[in-house]
Amino acid sequence: MTHPLNAATRFVARWPQSIGLLLVCAVFSASTGGCNSSGSDGIVLGHYASMTGSEATFGQSTNNGIQLAIDEINQAGGVNGKKVRVITYDDKGDAREAGTAVTRLVTRDKVVAVLGEVASGLSLVGAPVCQENGVPMVSPSSTNPTVTKVGDKIFRVCFIDPFQGFVCAKFARENERVKASKAGILYDQQAPYAVGLQEEFAKAFKKLGGEIVSTQTYQAGDPDFSAQLTAIRASNPDVIFIPGYYTDVGNIAIQVRKLGIKVPLLGGDGWDSDKLGKIGGEAINGSFYSNHYSHEDPDPRVQSFIKKYKERFGDTPDGLAALGYDAARIVCEAIGKAGSLKGDDIAAQLAKTKDFNGVTGKISIDADRNAVKPAVMLEMKGGQPTYVSTIAP
Numbered sequence: 404m405t406h407p408l409n410a411a412t413r414f415v416a417r418w419p420q421s422i423g424l425l426l427v428c429a430v431f432s433a434s435t436g437g438c439n440s441s442g443s444d445g446i447v448l449g450h451y452a453s454m455t456g457s458e459a460t461f462g463q464s465t466n467n468g469i470q471l472a473i474d475e476i477n478q479a480g481g482v483n484g485k486k487v488r489v490i491t492y493d494d495k496g497d498a499r500e501a502g503t504a505v506t507r508l509v510t511r512d513k514v515v516a517v518l519g520e521v522a523s524g525l526s527l528v529g530a531p532v533c534q535e536n537g538v539p540m541v542s543p544s545s546t547n548p549t550v551t552k553v554g555d556k557i558f559r560v561c562f563i564d565p566f567q568g569f570v571c572a573k574f575a576r577e578n579e580r581v582k583a584s585k586a587g588i589l590y591d592q593q594a595p596y597a598v599g600l601q602e603e604f605a606k607a608f609k610k611l612g613g614e615i616v617s618t619q620t621y622q623a624g625d626p627d628f629s630a631q632l633t634a635i636r637a638s639n640p641d642v643i644f645i646p647g648y649y650t651d652v653g654n655i656a657i658q659v660r661k662l663g664i665k666v667p668l669l670g671g672d673g674w675d676s677d678k679l680g681k682i683g684g685e686a687i688n689g690s691f692y693s694n695h696y697s698h699e700d701p702d703p704r705v706q707s708f709i710k711k712y713k714e715r716f717g718d719t720p721d722g723l724a725a726l727g728y729d730a731a732r733i734v735c736e737a738i739g740k741a742g743s744l745k746g747d748d749i750a751a752q753l754a755k756t757k758d759f760n761g762v763t764g765k766i767s768i769d770a771d772r773n774a775v776k777p778a779v780m781l782e783m784k785g786g787q788p789t790y791v792s793t794i795a796p
């Protein structure tokens with residue numbers, strides 16, 4: 404007979420066809436006092452993610468990447484002979500839901516480590532819960548520097564925003580197609596990611612001799628950006644930096660072009676979704692963003708990952724899928740080396756991660772539990788992100 408949890412995990416792996424089935428595990432956990440995370444049953448990891456909502460592709464792609472990694476690890480015999488399972492909860496991109504999800508993972512499901520979140524604002528909610536409970540958390544993709552400062556159990560496998568802001572500023576100043584001396588900024592004032600990244604961009608842009616001519620704000624989900632964009636237009640910038648998430652950015656791009664603004668738009672990794680081109684349409688083409696990975700990277704490791712991912716999920720992995728894949732593998736490697744399921748032991752091994760060959764580059768965890776890695780610049784062309792350049796740290 405199939406163990407009910409294994410069945411639940413398989414359904415989760417086939418997301419999004421089985422939306423309601425996440426509940427299966429939640430209900431199961433509730434009725435038995437939690438999934439056994441350390442018995443002969445296997446090793447249980449937790450994942451909290453925006454599987455629905457305006458950032459849904461963040462969670463879905465990350466979850467796909469994680470599932471692919473875990474299946475490969477299990478096919479190769481598991482971790483120290485134990486099979487690995489992941490319980491994923493949908494936080495809907497909402498802070499309160501994220502807190503509930505992480506609390507449930509660490510106190511009830513008793514997971515040995517937590518993967519997530521993508522959005523820095525949500526990682527900042529989950530991280531204190533993990534830290535207090537001594538459960539290591541690895542964010543695949545939160546770039547705000549404060550996330551890992553929460554404590555010694557909190558890690559990430561991506562670069563951070565002081566670097567990303569610099570990368571964008573340098574690109575804006577130096578790229579032949581942009582060569583900006585004046586930049587406008589439009590950012591979500593409630594997202595820690597956007598607040599931090601626009602600060603870093605402005606700092607670097609000024610340092611490189613540029614001028615910020617207008618800084619405007621919005622709130623996620625706003626339908627109308629015309630007041631802010633009219634002010635930005637009046638300041639006559641050469642580029643507009645929009646460090647937001649893809650749904651808002653797509654909508655903003657449409658309104659930018661409607662107002663007759665022709666300059667390129669520039670953003671960070673928050674643009675990374677196949678939905679960006681679908682929402683923004685023609686308006687987003689010719690704009691640029693920084694990211695963790697390009698599907699055009701000829702590295703055989705990257706191409707083999709893309710092939711496996713396409714076979715399984717039917718589409719080309721985005722950066723989040725790649726980061727989810729790397730994060731899951733790094734966590735499993737650390738558990739394997741720890742030879743124990745204790746949070747302290749796993750965290751100690753995570754901290755030692757060095758030159759891990761990821762699909763998002765070589766990953767070494769530094770003293771602040773961050774990864775130091777190059778970034779890529781991508782251009783939206785025909786609705787697709789296309790590779791422009793790589794910037795080393």
Ligand code: PHE
Nearest residue numbers: 522523544545546596672673
């Ligand atoms: N870096 C973003 C944040 O911190 C999340 C993100 C990463 C989004 C990669 C898309 C791709 O909120």
